Amino acid sequence: MNGWILITILIVIIALAAVFVLLHKYRKHEYFSHETDYKAFFWIGLVWMIVGAPMFLWSENSSMTWLFVMGMVFFVLGLTNRDKWGKKGKISPKEQKWKVISVAAGVILLILGVIAFLLFIR
Secondary structure (H helix, E strand, O other): OHHEEEEEEHHHHHHHHHHHHHHHHHHOOOOOOOOHHHHHHHHHHHHHHHHHHHHHOOOOOOOHHHHHHHHHHHHHHHHHOOOHOOOOOOOOHHHHHHHHHHHHHHHHHHHHHHHHHHHHHH
């Protein structure tokens, strides 16, 4: 039982740290300094609609209907802003370094979370 309390405390600390980092970036106007990639919205919406359509049509309890609906929202958002596709700003080396570090930290935390889950599930 003490293991679950420790994991819960660790998760709360990580969540609070993430919130503080996002608030700091928002205040410095660094978080929203890039252009929205509407082409990515289009592709995400297309994939979610393709995956969600069978779940929407043949699901008995309709628990996954949100996947198809959200796919349609992303798809339409991407299509309506088609004129803005491909207009990306340049990424500075500093921003690229922090993105790589963030992704690596996220992958490491995901792996540690899966390991902790598997250790404490038994």
